[in-house]
Amino acid sequence: MYNKSKIAIFRKAGTPVSIEECSIPELKQGELLVKNEYVTLCRSDISTYMGKRIEKSPTILGHEIVGRIVAVAPGAPAADLNGMPLHEGKRITWAIYASDPDSEMSRLGIPQKSPDLFKYGHEQLTETNTLNGGLAEYTIIRKNTPVIVLSEDVPVNAAAIINCSVSTVAGAIRLTGGVEGKRVALWGIGMLGIIACAQCREAGAREIIAVDINSERLALAGRFGATQTMKAGEFDPSLLKADCTIDFSGNLASMGATVDALRIGGTAVWVGGVCPQEPIRLDTEKIVRNLYTIKGLHNYNADDFRAAVSFMEKHHADYPISELIYDGFTLDQTEEAFRYAIDNNPFRVGIHF
Structure with missing residues (x-):
C-alpha cells in the first residue's frame, strides 16, 4: 500500500536541495512507518544547509516533525511512553534519537549520547538507511525511539517543534x-x-x-x-x-x-x-x-521529552506559538523554504504535507 515516498535530499552547502522519490523498504522488527504531517526547519538544519556545521551526507534533514502511524512492524511497541496504545491512525511525536535503553549512557540519563545513537535528520542517506528525516513524505521510526501519542487539539505547526525546541x-x-x-x-x-x-x-x-x-x-x-x-x-x-x-x-x-x-x-x-x-x-x-x-546540554532525554509533550498539550492555547512559525511551503518547495529562512530569519519556517 505504501510503496514510494517523496524525499528532499541535501548533499552539500551551496547545492540546492533536490526533490526525489525513493522506495519505502519493508519495516524491520520494532519499527513504525509514519506519514509526516508537518516539519519545521530548525536552526541546526539551516546551519547545515549553509555549511556552518557538517553532517553526514547526502541526508534527509528535518527533525522537528509530527505525523501519523500508517504501518506497524512485528515487535513494535504496543504503547507509548505514557502507556497509551500505539496503532495505525494514531498521531504521534517522537524523540530526535533512538538508542539502546540498556546502554551505559542511557542508564546515566543521557541516552542521546549512547554509542549506537541514531538521530533523525542527521543520518546519511543510503540504500539501506532511508526515510530517516522529516523532509520526506514518510519517516521510519526506528526501534528504541521514545514515542508519545499526541492530542489532536495541538495545532500541527506547534506540534512539530515538540521533539526539538520544546524538549531541549x-x-x-x-x-x-x-x-x-x-x-x-x-x-x-x-x-x-x-x-x-x-x-x-x-x-x-x-x-x-x-x-x-x-x-x-x-x-x-x-x-x-x-x-x-x-x-x-x-x-x-x-x-x-x-x-x-x-x-x-x-x-x-x-x-x-x-x-x-x-x-x-x-x-x-x-x-x-x-x-x-x-x-x-x-x-x-x-x-x-x-x-x-x-x-x-545537547538534545535531551525521555523525561524531558515527556515534559515537553505535557507542556504543549496543556498550554498550546495559552501562548501564540503558532504565530512563531511561517507556514508557507510544501515539500516540493523545500529549497525556497531554506532561502526564506535565511533571508528573513523567522523563528521557524514550516513545511506542510
Whole structure:
C-alpha cells in the first residue's frame, strides 16, 4: 500500500536541495512507518544547509516533525511512553534519537549520547538507511525511539517543534535544578528562548529576564511570560544576581555573561554553542570562589521529552506559538523554504504535507 515516498535530499552547502522519490523498504522488527504531517526547519538544519556545521551526507534533514502511524512492524511497541496504545491512525511525536535503553549512557540519563545513537535528520542517506528525516513524505521510526501519542487539539505547526525546541528547553530547565520561585535569565530569544520564557513561567519562576539584541523579539517575549527584557551588551550582567541562567544563543560573549550574571551558588546552562568556534575565556577564580555551576546540554532525554509533550498539550492555547512559525511551503518547495529562512530569519519556517 505504501510503496514510494517523496524525499528532499541535501548533499552539500551551496547545492540546492533536490526533490526525489525513493522506495519505502519493508519495516524491520520494532519499527513504525509514519506519514509526516508537518516539519519545521530548525536552526541546526539551516546551519547545515549553509555549511556552518557538517553532517553526514547526502541526508534527509528535518527533525522537528509530527505525523501519523500508517504501518506497524512485528515487535513494535504496543504503547507509548505514557502507556497509551500505539496503532495505525494514531498521531504521534517522537524523540530526535533512538538508542539502546540498556546502554551505559542511557542508564546515566543521557541516552542521546549512547554509542549506537541514531538521530533523525542527521543520518546519511543510503540504500539501506532511508526515510530517516522529516523532509520526506514518510519517516521510519526506528526501534528504541521514545514515542508519545499526541492530542489532536495541538495545532500541527506547534506540534512539530515538540521533539526539538520544546524538549531541549525542558532539559535545560531540568539542569538548572528547577526554576520554581527563582530569578531566571535567558540569553537568546529565538524559538528555544521564547519557549523557555513560557516553560519557566509555567514552572513557577519568580522572575524571567529575557536578553537579546533584537528589540522585536524582546517585545514578543512578554507575551510568553518574560517579566523583564534587556538588550544584550547594554547592561552589566553582574548586577542581575540570577539564581540560574540559560544561554540559547551560542554567542561567546553571551555565554560568558550567563556566568557573570549568577548570584553566589548559581547555575548556568549552555545550550546554544553547537557550532565550531573559538574557546571561551572564563574567570576561574570567580567561578571557584562563588561556587558557580556550569552545565552543557545537547538534545535531551525521555523525561524531558515527556515534559515537553505535557507542556504543549496543556498550554498550546495559552501562548501564540503558532504565530512563531511561517507556514508557507510544501515539500516540493523545500529549497525556497531554506532561502526564506535565511533571508528573513523567522523563528521557524514550516513545511506542510
